[in-house]
Amino acid sequence: MSAVMYMIRRDLLLAMRQRAELVNAVLFYSFIVVLFPLAIGAKAELIAKVAPAIIWVAALLSVLLSIDRTFRSDFEDGTLEQLILSAHPLSLLVLGKILAHWLVSGVPLLVLTPLLTLFLGLDAGSIKVLMLTLLLGTPVLSAVGAIGVALTVGLRRGGILLALLVLPMYVPVLIFATVMVEHANSGLSIRADLSMLIAFLILAITLAPLPTAAALKVSVS
């Protein structure tokens, strides 16, 4: 447990010292969400209808943008070797890094979203459900993204490969999250969607650190 806490504290500290990186992903997210209604024009109903999709695609891309850094800097300065050789299981350290990434990239999105939905004309009920999907879904994005980063971190230009690897794994979350908001809007039960998102969350947080740790060991060698 101390290993997890150490990684979270260390990565949060590093993120606070490199605030520009942090702001990048958040700005990227806000730009997409703000620009969409401008591009669509004065069709308030249409915008409100596609709003959950806009929010989710923007969140997904913004997480993808920031996840690469979580392991790349450790890889480049040799810290990764020390993490592998440390007294703690690598998967626990990885879990710490995933949680730290969510705190740094997911939580700011959660905070910003209620504000940004003003541009999209969502009603209060939809915003509540949308926030719930983001709360459950963004940690999954961090955890699954970590697997992709671990696989590509040793490559010179892993960026596009990372997107190709990770985006298909993001699709189920994207579908269930947006469908859940739609179901809520139409007055249908959201229990099934909610259960799926919770299942994704539990699976991702418990299982993703294992392949990530294995892939990191391969990337270092």
Add this chain to the structure above:
Amino acid sequence: MASTSTPSLTVSALAAVRGETRLFSDLSFALQPGQVLFIQGGNGCGKTSLLYILAGLRLAESGTVCWAGRNIDDLGKQYHSQLCFVGHNNGVKAELTVWENILGFQLLKPGKKESIQTTIDTLGLAGYEDNLAYQLSSGQQRRLALSRLLFSQHPLWILDEPFTSLDRASIRLFESQVVAHSQQGGMVIITSHQPLDLSGGDAVHLQLDKAA
């Protein structure tokens, strides 16, 4: 398992390739407690690859590395807890202070209960405690990386070019650390292009040549 109680490192018929190039093959040696293995060889002859294999970070093309009679690939974490590795890269976080870096080293690989301040004083970095690591000179960063040795209680040290960009005083400090470690029954594997003064230690030399 009485025969495996004394930890020793046995390498047999080791071969490594990088890309299409064969770095070395049929490399065998054994390292006993108290010995220092000094690996020399030209650039690109596979010293770093050899150290990576010995540290269990990379798989050999063929051959085995055994610790106390057991293959290190089977030992995994158990073997990692026996060694302290300072590689070509410092493993120092540029955005953390000297103090925070050393705290991190101690948490990741717990060893002697040495206070961080003592370690910083020994390194000659007193006054730099709250400086971010990237503000240090490259020699100071190297010293920071090598500070792992000051509180390490791991029987095996693997050091890749530890003395690059260090000044004379620091080289002497860490040479004496290496000798002291071997006199206490530890093992050291070290690569260096500079001649090392390891008087007092039981040094074994290994010359790596480019495989034909």
